[in-house]
Amino acid sequence: MQRRQFLELALTAAALAPLGRVAAMPLGDTWETAFRAALEEAPWLLGYLGCEDRPFDASAKVTGTWPAALAGSLYRNGPGMHSLGGWRYRHLFDGDGLVQCWRFGNGEVRHRARLVATDKLERERAAGRRLLPGFGSLPPDAVGLAGADDLNPANISVLPQGDRLLALWEAGSPYALDPETLATRGPVTFSAETRGLPFSAHPRQEPDGTLWNFGYLAGLNKLVLWHFTPDARLARAVVRDVPRIGMPHDFVVTRQHLLLLLPPLYPDPGADAATLLDSLRWHGEEATRVLVVRKSDLEIVTTLELPAQWVFHFGNAWEDEAGVIRFDAARAPDPRLMTETFRELMRGTEADFTTSAARPYRYRVDLQGGTAEEEPFADMLGEFPLVLPAEVARRHDTLVMLGRDLDDRPRHDGLDRVCVFDLACERRASFRYPDTELPEEHLPVTAADGSRWLLGPSLDWASGQSLLRVFRLDDVAAGPVATARLPYALPLGLHGRFLAG
Ligand SMILES: [Fe+2]
Numbered sequence: 001m002q003r004r005q006f007l008e009l010a011l012t013a014a015a016l017a018p019l020g021r022v023a024a025m026p027l028g029d030t031w032e033t034a035f036r037a038a039l040e041e042a043p044w045l046l047g048y049l050g051c052e053d054r055p056f057d058a059s060a061k062v063t064g065t066w067p068a069a070l071a072g073s074l075y076r077n078g079p080g081m082h083s084l085g086g087w088r089y090r091h092l093f094d095g096d097g098l099v100q101c102w103r104f105g106n107g108e109v110r111h112r113a114r115l116v117a118t119d120k121l122e123r124e125r126a127a128g129r130r131l132l133p134g135f136g137s138l139p140p141d142a143v144g145l146a147g148a149d150d151l152n153p154a155n156i157s158v159l160p161q162g163d164r165l166l167a168l169w170e171a172g173s174p175y176a177l178d179p180e181t182l183a184t185r186g187p188v189t190f191s192a193e194t195r196g197l198p199f200s201a202h203p204r205q206e207p208d209g210t211l212w213n214f215g216y217l218a219g220l221n222k223l224v225l226w227h228f229t230p231d232a233r234l235a236r237a238v239v240r241d242v243p244r245i246g247m248p249h250d251f252v253v254t255r256q257h258l259l260l261l262l263p264p265l266y267p268d269p270g271a272d273a274a275t276l277l278d279s280l281r282w283h284g285e286e287a288t289r290v291l292v293v294r295k296s297d298l299e300i301v302t303t304l305e306l307p308a309q310w311v312f313h314f315g316n317a318w319e320d321e322a323g324v325i326r327f328d329a330a331r332a333p334d335p336r337l338m339t340e341t342f343r344e345l346m347r348g349t350e351a352d353f354t355t356s357a358a359r360p361y362r363y364r365v366d367l368q369g370g371t372a373e374e375e376p377f378a379d380m381l382g383e384f385p386l387v388l389p390a391e392v393a394r395r396h397d398t399l400v401m402l403g404r405d406l407d408d409r410p411r412h413d414g415l416d417r418v419c420v421f422d423l424a425c426e427r428r429a430s431f432r433y434p435d436t437e438l439p440e441e442h443l444p445v446t447a448a449d450g451s452r453w454l455l456g457p458s459l460d461w462a463s464g465q466s467l468l469r470v471f472r473l474d475d476v477a478a479g480p481v482a483t484a485r486l487p488y489a490l491p492l493g494l495h496g497r498f499l500a501g
Helices: 003-016 030-041 043-048 119-127 336-347 473-478
Strands: 056-059 061-064 072-077 079-081 096-105 108-115 157-161 164-168 175-177 184-187 211-217 222-228 234-241 257-262 265-267 280-282 288-294 300-306 310-319 324-332 359-366 371-376 380-386 398-405 417-422 427-432 437-439 443-446 452-460 465-472 482-485 495-500
Touching (some): 072 157, 072 164, 072 452, 079 108, 257 310, 300 371, 310 380, 310 398, 398 443, 417 452, 417 473, 443 495, 452 473, 452 495, 465 473
Parallel strands (some): 359 380
Antiparallel strands (some): 072 096, 079 096, 096 108, 175 184, 222 234, 257 288, 265 280, 324 359, 359 371, 398 417, 417 427, 437 452
């Protein structure tokens, strides 16, 4: 791949976000008004209100006993600010990235949060209003785009890398932040040749520090593959042609391979669409393709098929000596949670979380036999699957997921339980949250002394406080051993990483 080709790809990445039609400036934003009214009736919508444009700093009030061995920082990211200048975004995924740091040690827990000062947000702050389209939002009098990074909100996840913390989106560049102050340093270019190429929010890091990632260019049918050495140097970046690649959000890694699922959701180039979201079409009659890439040369070695399905997140994958890959995921029948529910939520319309919610599935891919099989492994709803960092790309016994039993109906209609699966024993232990609390992604972590814990952020919408709970990973059913409570409520986030020390 020549440098010129890389640059062309980066520049034409704007194809990801059609400029769309110019909407007239409304006198009053009906979505903002509708959401505020809905919040009165359904106070759990607090999780989707969005934060103000200001820094957040607090010392948390801790109850219980914070584990002495558990010291370090939990970094998290998610869509933070949904409204600016009185106009509210039309999709949950468009909010400006709000990076949080929970720092704990010596019995103290401190919290800090900052909006990522992306180029986009800086331009819009200066204008006092939204200027640029998002994934599913087109503000009035929107301006044109020069590339995908023009609309990069850096709002999905984080990656500690050396002396910086990266805030990750999926269709553009990471943003570097100061890991202590969370001040934004700016967009990251890993090499001159790869400037502006997409870097997904779900890089996979092996226990030795080797890092893999991908990026997609949906409109151009290109797949970018990234490989970094344990000391965070870019080893390789390649671009592969993948017809109808769609929008893969996550992937998995084994000792020998990378594996992506490509659900049949593509932009329709002929659609009269105001946003990328509006241009997407679900082809439920088609297969979800399983793309297997060989690590050694980053070549696509096989493409297999599974029934149509939508997967946001995988747990982990591992490969045996016979070339059989096993992995687990949160599998949904279709992408309606993204294409419908997360849009309706933004105006406070009664959202259906259940119909197209994901369930825990496990998969078996036989590279020699050329087969891909799947089966559910728990009769429940489930999302945000995670394993311990030391088990990435190896056989894992412990899998953490948020979930909900099928006969549970919490007031907020979302997931209400954290589950820890012992896959070797096929056992599940879980803790159910009170209806007044919305759990967020829970991270299994290992402390410096080898003890295993579960970090559980949540939003207590009844008291208007964000929380961080700690459980023993091996006894989650006993409930949290400690709870840290903030004096404020922050929007529900997406993903995080723990850095011990
Ligand atoms: Fe994600």
